[in-house]
Amino acid sequence: MNADPNTPTALISFPGEHEAVAVVAALAGHGIKASTTGSYTAGFLAEAPGRVSVVVRSCDLASAQEVLNEVELGLTEVDWSQVDVGEPEET
Numbered sequence: 001m002n003a004d005p006n007t008p009t010a011l012i013s014f015p016g017e018h019e020a021v022a023v024v025a026a027l028a029g030h031g032i033k034a035s036t037t038g039s040y041t042a043g044f045l046a047e048a049p050g051r052v053s054v055v056v057r058s059c060d061l062a063s064a065q066e067v068l069n070e071v072e073l074g075l076t077e078v079d080w081s082q083v084d085v086g087e088p089e090e091t
Helices: 017-029 058-076
Strands: 008-014 034-037 052-057
Touching (some): 008 058, 017 058
């Protein structure tokens, strides 16, 4: 029997929702449908931390991994010494 190409498959997981949502947006920008799971339980209890997973269709997994690698590479190539973060706030 052939595997269903639409089977939900985890791509990556994070301790919080913000990172997962950013990956979903990056995937959408490349035409790959993705969603998150685990958002409601992530960070719920310190004793039992949850994770937020980014889920794609199994047929999109290879393409999604390529996009994820591109995004990660782009983040590591930022020259933070050239980024203007503004002036420190007065306390």
